[in-house]
Amino acid sequence: MKIKIYLFFLLFSTVLLAQKRVTTSIDTTKNKIGAQFNLTLKTTVDTSAIVVFPSGTTFGNLEVIRSYIVDTIKKNNQYELIKKYGLTQFDSGKYLIPRLPILIDKQRFYSDSIKIEISNVKVDTLKQKMYEIKAITQVENAIGSWWKYILGFLLIIGIGFLVYFLVKKNQKKKLEQEIYKTPIEKATSLLKNLETKQLWQKGEIKSYYSELTDIARIYIEEEIHIPAMESTTTELITGLRKVANQKKMKLSKETLLNLEKVLKQADLVKFAKSKPLDFEITEDKKRIENTIVLIHKAVPEVVVQDGDNVLDVLMKEKLLKKQRTKRIIFGVASVLTLLFATTIFLIATKGLAFVRDTVLGHPTKDLLKGEWVLSEYGYPGILIETPKVLKRLDNQKLPTQEAAMIKDMQNFGYGSILDNFYVMVSTIRYQKEMEIDLSKTLDISLKLMENQGAQNLIGDQTEFNTKEGISGIKGFGTFSQIDPKNKKSVKIYYELLLFAQQGGIQKIMMIHQENDGFAKEITERMINSVEIKKATE
Numbered sequence: 001m002k003i004k005i006y007l008f009f010l011l012f013s014t015v016l017l018a019q020k021r022v023t024t025s026i027d028t029t030k031n032k033i034g035a036q037f038n039l040t041l042k043t044t045v046d047t048s049a050i051v052v053f054p055s056g057t058t059f060g061n062l063e064v065i066r067s068y069i070v071d072t073i074k075k076n077n078q079y080e081l082i083k084k085y086g087l088t089q090f091d092s093g094k095y096l097i098p099r100l101p102i103l104i105d106k107q108r109f110y111s112d113s114i115k116i117e118i119s120n121v122k123v124d125t126l127k128q129k130m131y132e133i134k135a136i137t138q139v140e141n142a143i144g145s146w147w148k149y150i151l152g153f154l155l156i157i158g159i160g161f162l163v164y165f166l167v168k169k170n171q172k173k174k175l176e177q178e179i180y181k182t183p184i185e186k187a188t189s190l191l192k193n194l195e196t197k198q199l200w201q202k203g204e205i206k207s208y209y210s211e212l213t214d215i216a217r218i219y220i221e222e223e224i225h226i227p228a229m230e231s232t233t234t235e236l237i238t239g240l241r242k243v244a245n246q247k248k249m250k251l252s253k254e255t256l257l258n259l260e261k262v263l264k265q266a267d268l269v270k271f272a273k274s275k276p277l278d279f280e281i282t283e284d285k286k287r288i289e290n291t292i293v294l295i296h297k298a299v300p301e302v303v304v305q306d307g308d309n310v311l312d313v314l315m316k317e318k319l320l321k322k323q324r325t326k327r328i329i330f331g332v333a334s335v336l337t338l339l340f341a342t343t344i345f346l347i348a349t350k351g352l353a354f355v356r357d358t359v360l361g362h363p364t365k366d367l368l369k370g371e372w373v374l375s376e377y378g379y380p381g382i383l384i385e386t387p388k389v390l391k392r393l394d395n396q397k398l399p400t401q402e403a404a405m406i407k408d409m410q411n412f413g414y415g416s417i418l419d420n421f422y423v424m425v426s427t428i429r430y431q432k433e434m435e436i437d438l439s440k441t442l443d444i445s446l447k448l449m450e451n452q453g454a455q456n457l458i459g460d461q462t463e464f465n466t467k468e469g470i471s472g473i474k475g476f477g478t479f480s481q482i483d484p485k486n487k488k489s490v491k492i493y494y495e496l497l498l499f500a501q502q503g504g505i506q507k508i509m510m511i512h513q514e515n516d517g518f519a520k521e522i523t524e525r526m527i528n529s530v531e532i533k534k535a536t537e
Contacts, residue, residue, distance in 0.1 A: 022102050024112040032119055036065065037087040039097065041111055044080045045104060050437050052103040053083040055463070060098045062087040062116075069459055070443045092120045106435070150344050154337070161334060184296045187219040191289060200281050208281070209266040216259065216288050223299060233263040249298040258287040364420050364518035374529070378410040378427030381533035382506055384526060388414045390425055407431045421519050422511045423526065433503030441498055441505065442475045454479040455489075464497060470532045472499035472506075478514055491515070495523055499532050506532060 023042040031037060039059075045051055057064050066086030073080040089095060094117050099110040194215065199208035217228040217236070224247075226239045237260045244251045262284045268274035276284070367387040374385045390412035406428060413424040442461055450457055459477025466472075475496040483490045493514040499506040508530060512519035 022109050022111050024114065026097070026114050026116070029115065030117045030119065033092055034088060034090055035118075037062070037097075037116060039085045039087055039114075041083045041085075041100070041102065042080065043102065043104065043109075044075065044078050047074075047077060047079055049079075049105050050103075050435055050440065051081055052437055052439060053081075054100040054102065055439070055461075059085070059087060059100065061095050062089050062097060067460055069446055069457075070440070072443070072447065089118050092118050094118075154340070154344070157337060161330070161337070165330065183219050183222040184292065186222070187215055187292050190215045190218075191285075191292075195285075200278075205275060205281070206269055209269045209284075212285060212288055213263055213266045216262070216292060219292050220295065223295060233260060233267060236263065244298070247300065249295075249300075251294065251298050255291055255294045259291045262287050262291075364512065364516055364522060367421060368518045368522050368525075372525075376533070377412045377425045378506070379408065379429070380427065380501055380504070380506060382425050382427065382508065383529075383531035383533065384425060384508065385529035386414065386423060386526060387421075387522060390414050390423065393424075405430050405432075420512065420516065421522060422509075424507075424509045426507045426509075427504065428507075429504035436500040436503070436505060438473045438498045438500055438505075442473060442496065445496065446475065446477075449479065454481065454492075456480045459494075466530055466532050468531060468534075470499060470501075470534070472497060472532070474498075474527075493520075495527065497527070497530065501532075501534065 021043060025040045025042075027038040027040075041053060043051060053070065055067065064085055065088050068084040068086070071082040071084075073082070087097070094115065097114040097116060099113050102109045102111065190211075194208070194211050199205070199211070214229075217231075220226065220236070220240065221228040224240070224243050226236075226243055228236055228239075231239060237256055240251070240256060240259075243249070265274070265276060265280075265284055269276065370387055372385050372387050373389050374383070375389060376383045377390060391414065393411040393413050395409055395411060407430055409426070409428045411424065411426045413422070415422040439461065446454075446457060446459055457477065457479040459475055461473050461475045464472050464474040475498070476494065478491055478493050480489045481492055482488070491514040492511060494509065494511045496510075497508040508526075510523045510526065512523065
């Protein structure tokens with residue numbers, strides 16, 4: 001249903017003239033405690049008459065539990081107005097529905113008084129079988145215990161992944177030991193891995209230098225067979241010179257000086273908390289790489305007996321690729337498992353709605369939690385707090401007769417009828433002052449909504465007073481409309497505030513889906529903030 005804005009203003013030009021007669025009827029004069037009596041008031045008046053039916057929470061000793069919308073039936077040049085009330089009483093006895101005042105063109109007329117009788121509900125305890133009082137039974141959790149089994153299952157899966165990870169990690173270490181056939185291959189691979197960690201870029205300079213020098217020491221220890229890991233910087237350089245002379249390795253003084261410089265730099269970083277500059281760190285890495293290459297070239301070549309070097313290289317690459325794939329799959333599976341477990345836990349503890357609104361987001365929740373705006377609209381001004389600033393709307397073209405009666409009309413709104421939340425604020429002043437019946441205005445508004453496609457419209461009204469003491473009425477209820485996207489019927493909730501001042505009307509209307517809790521909070525906050533300015537002319 002798409003309700004056009006102008007339909008809310010057609011009602012302001014309707015004025016009724018009354019006939020001087022009221023018919024009173026009731027569906028039954030005898031009923032049981034708490035049952036509903038349906039009281040009906042009818043009057044036939046001219047189309048220009050203004051009729052005000054009685055309102056209130058009690059009629060005599062009877063409670064008004066329902067005030068129905070006035071039905072209007074056109075008969076020739078007159079209207080037959082039918083007003084129904086739902087009444088009840090919770091004490092047995094005989095009661096009188098008093099004469100009720102009805103204003104027709106400011107003249108007071110009364111309905112007929114009606115006597116009714118309310119009887120107790122008979123309960124025959126002799127014919128009804130009696131039972132022993134049952135023991136107290138513990139209430140089962142609304143969400144049941146199924147979530148415990150799911151969490152247990154996820155825990156088992158998590159333990160399985162952990163065992164798998166530890167086993168594969170151990171296998172990885174063994175595999176690395178078998179893959180690296182030469183110290184130079186191992187050193188080259190470790191240097192590449194160190195670069196991918198980006199330790200010094202993250203500020204972990206000490207860790208970076210420790211790994212960098214350890215790679216060089218491990219290489220020297222495995223290639224030249226000297227205790228490089230346990231030696232100090234001086235002992236390592238001295239031992240390296242001695243072995244180079246013994247094995248006739250062609251190592252230049254510059255190579256040994258570069259290695260010694262990096263090792264001393266690492267000692268300063270680890271023990272003196274020195275912080276080299278970025279370019280110094282880069283240069284130190286190059287020195288280590290060059291030193292390892294030069295030592296490798298200086299070591300006498302060893303003739304390989306088997307001819308499987310090419311095959312070994314291919315197998316190593318294949319194993320490394322397979323290993324990387326497994327690590328990626330394991331990482332993705334771990335993340336998905338964690339997300340799934342977290343989602344199930346939140347659904348079990350907080351509910352599906354909480355997860356949906358928090359994770360996926362909710363349009364009206366975003367409105368409710370956003371920054372609200374307090375502003376004044378129209379004249380006489382309507383001061384109201386809204387989640388978004390209301391934009392001025394163009395006035396729809398009205399029939400000439402209707403437009404001639406209006407002095408000023410201003411409309412402001414946010415959203416549309418088809419959105420998750422819609423609000424419209426309107427003010428209208430007439431050329432001449434006239435007595436305005438807000439109840440009749442509300443009834444005609446709802447009737448026009450039905451004409452525009454609202455189905456199964458159910459509503460009620462009550463008095464409404466602002467904090468400043470300005471009185472008006474509030475209409476509220478529900479209706480159904482067809483969602484144009486999925487062609488399904490959606491239940492809509494509406495609230496309409498109406499105020500009358502100096503021949504004009506001030507109106508606030510809010511519409512949203514009935515089951516939207518966030519929209520209800522928005523509506524309540526807006527209504528609580530309403531302040532109606534008094535007209536000054």
